[in-house]
Amino acid sequence: MSDQPTVEVFAEEARAFLDAHAELRVTEDKPFTWGEGDDDLSLFEEVDREAEKLQIAEAKAWRAARYDAGFGWITGPVEYGGRGLSKAHERAYASLESRYVLPKTSFFGIGLGMVAPTILAHAQPHVKARYLAPMYRGDLIGAQLFSEPGAGSDLASLTTKAERDGDEWVITGQKVWTSGAHYSDIGEVICRTDPDLPKHKGLTGFVIDMHAPGVEVRPLRQMTGGAAFNEVFFDGLRVPDDHRLGEVNGGWAVALTTLLNERAAIGAGTGAGGMGGLANAARLIEMLRHFDLDRDPLLRQELAAVYSGFQVAKWNGQRAMDKVKAGQAPGPELSGAKLSLTRNLQAVAEFAGRVLGPAMAADTDRWGTYSWSQFLCGVPGMRVAGGTDEVLKKIISEQVLGLPKDPGIDTTSPFRDLPKS
Numbered sequence: 001m002s003d004q005p006t007v008e009v010f011a012e013e014a015r016a017f018l019d020a021h022a023e024l025r026v027t028e029d030k031p032f033t034w035g036e037g038d039d040d041l042s043l044f045e046e047v048d049r050e051a052e053k054l055q056i057a058e059a060k061a062w063r064a065a066r067y068d069a070g071f072g073w074i075t076g077p078v079e080y081g082g083r084g085l086s087k088a089h090e091r092a093y094a095s096l097e098s099r100y101v102l103p104k105t106s107f108f109g110i111g112l113g114m115v116a117p118t119i120l121a122h123a124q125p126h127v128k129a130r131y132l133a134p135m136y137r138g139d140l141i142g143a144q145l146f147s148e149p150g151a152g153s154d155l156a157s158l159t160t161k162a163e164r165d166g167d168e169w170v171i172t173g174q175k176v177w178t179s180g181a182h183y184s185d186i187g188e189v190i191c192r193t194d195p196d197l198p199k200h201k202g203l204t205g206f207v208i209d210m211h212a213p214g215v216e217v218r219p220l221r222q223m224t225g226g227a228a229f230n231e232v233f234f235d236g237l238r239v240p241d242d243h244r245l246g247e248v249n250g251g252w253a254v255a256l257t258t259l260l261n262e263r264a265a266i267g268a269g270t271g272a273g274g275m276g277g278l279a280n281a282a283r284l285i286e287m288l289r290h291f292d293l294d295r296d297p298l299l300r301q302e303l304a305a306v307y308s309g310f311q312v313a314k315w316n317g318q319r320a321m322d323k324v325k326a327g328q329a330p331g332p333e334l335s336g337a338k339l340s341l342t343r344n345l346q347a348v349a350e351f352a353g354r355v356l357g358p359a360m361a362a363d364t365d366r367w368g369t370y371s372w373s374q375f376l377c378g379v380p381g382m383r384v385a386g387g388t389d390e391v392l393k394k395i396i397s398e399q400v401l402g403l404p405k406d407p408g409i410d411t412t413s414p415f416r417d418l419p420k421s
């Protein structure tokens with residue numbers, strides 16, 4: 001008989017741990033009131049780097065407590081520090097945890113959502129043993145180093161090179177748009193190891209130490225004012241061969257593992273309909289009332305369209321996530337969910353702009369007006385991250401609608417080899 005706890009027993013354990021370590025969220029259903037509460041509408045959190053350090057320390061302490069109590073890597077293999085339980089156990093924990101007030105843990109999103117599953121799938125056993133438990137415990141944060149100035153959607157064109165030198169590889173080149181590189185301890189990097197092979201075939205993945213000599217991280221300032229991304233320069237970074245992910249020149253399969261997990265993570269995030277779903281509708285309705293525009297027929301019609309868009313996205317996201325929960329491969333619905341989200345965000349931004357006019361662009365110190373500029377400036381980043389709208393449309397046209405492949409300059413969408421659902 002299995003000595004694993006049932007989901008019910010496990011949930012009791014989890015509840016006791018959460019009660020002892022966190023406050024229950026107050027769930028009073030307070031209606032949205034114009035002028036009250038948080039005015040922050042930014043899509044990307046952009047605290048200054050000193051405040052961010054404090055948040056990271058809090059987040060790390062929380063993950064350590066969670067891991068030490070047996071809830072840090074619920075489905076992970078026991079030999080690497082996981083608890084070896086089922087996805088149902090993990091869902092039970094996630095559902096309970098969402099009821100408590102906890103430190104912000106988005107710093108771990110890329111490392112745990114994308115890099116750790118790739119290490120688990122492709123690294124040597126002693127490398128898995130070295131990194132996975134500390135990642136899930138929050139001791140190590142991971143970054144994804146794929147994009148380059150000349151390789152984004154067409155990822156296979158990347159030129160950062162890794163050259164073999166005995167038992168080591170020497171990495172030279174540049175990555176860009178690396179989220180969280182400035183607080184990351186390790187990175188997953190894809191490099192060109194054979195320039196003579198076809199471009200998808202000459203790539204190799206590595207786990208690197210972000211603090212090693214030969215790694216330079218420089219912040220990138222965004223139009224929103226913050227600097228959540230970085231350029232990362234490699235100048236002779238030495239990486240031991242045992243930190244290679246997968247086979248030499250087998251990096252495309254490694255990259256696809258990461259990108260599949262990225263799509264699943266983005267899909268999970270869009271399941272709620274994005275941006276607080278209905279809470280956001282109340283904000284928009286109250287904005288119309290506040291500016292005495294709630295009888296304007298065109299704005300009313302536009303608001304109804306925005307609301308419907310979010311509702312449909314929410315249901316579609318739920319359908320996609322149910323499929324994942326049922327153990328099926330994440331499929332093109334997740335690309336569809338992300339596309340709907342970005343279209344909806346764009347529609348909200350345009351609606352707010354029509355209502356607010358110049359108050360959206362000039363800071364007049366009035367609640368609920370200029371704060372929309374942060375939202376508006378964040379939308380393009382959302383449209384690009386995790387596959388641009390255009391690339392997602394290509395995937396939907398080819399994989400969902402069965403249209404002929406895009407003749408384009410080449411057919412190197414990073415998702416082209418993903419399984420059809």
Ligand SMILES: Cc1cc2nc3c(=O)[nH]c(=O)nc-3n(C[C@H](O)[C@H](O)[C@H](O)COP(=O)(O)OP(=O)(O)OC[C@H]3O[C@@H](n4cnc5c(N)ncnc54)[C@H](O)[C@@H]3O)c2cc1C
Nearest residue numbers: 144145146147151152153177178179381384385388390391
């Ligand atoms: C918020 C955010 C976070 C990110 N975090 C990371 C990270 O942590 N690590 C990382 O490696 N990268 C990261 N990126 C980079 C991201 O993966 C790339 O920006 C993305 O892959 C697009 O590449 P690109 O910017 O080079 O644009 P390009 O690929 O050059 O695209 C430029 C334009 O051409 C269009 N286009 C390209 N190909 C086609 C085609 N075949 N058909 C039609 N149109 C096409 C695109 O849709 C886009 O409008 C992040 C980006 C953002 C915005």
